[in-house]
Amino acid sequence: MSAVRRVGNFLEVQDGDGCRHLLRVTSVQALSDTDLMRNETFITAAGRTIRVTQPLDEIVGLVAPGERTAPAPAPEPQEEPWPF
Secondary structure, three states: OOOOOEEEEEEEEOOOOOOOEEEEHHHHHEEOOOOOOOOEEEEOOOOEEEEOOOOHEEEEEEEEEEOOOOOOOOOOOOOOOOOO
C-alpha cells in the first residue's frame, strides 16, 4: 500500500510506524515537505500532524484532484506598431 490513498471522501494514511489513520479529506489543513529530499510529507489534519513516507507531489492530487493549476502559457510576442 502507498502511504496515502484516497477512499471516497477519506484519506487512508499509514504513518512511519505502520499505524493507519482514516482522515476526512476536508479535515486536511496542511501538507508540508519533511526535508530537502522531498521524499516524505507531513499531513496536518484535525490539529494532528502525521509523517508519511510519500512525496507531497503524489499526495496533493489525492487531497484536491484537479486543483493543481498548469503553468501559465508564455506570452505571445507583440507586433511592432506601425511608425505612422
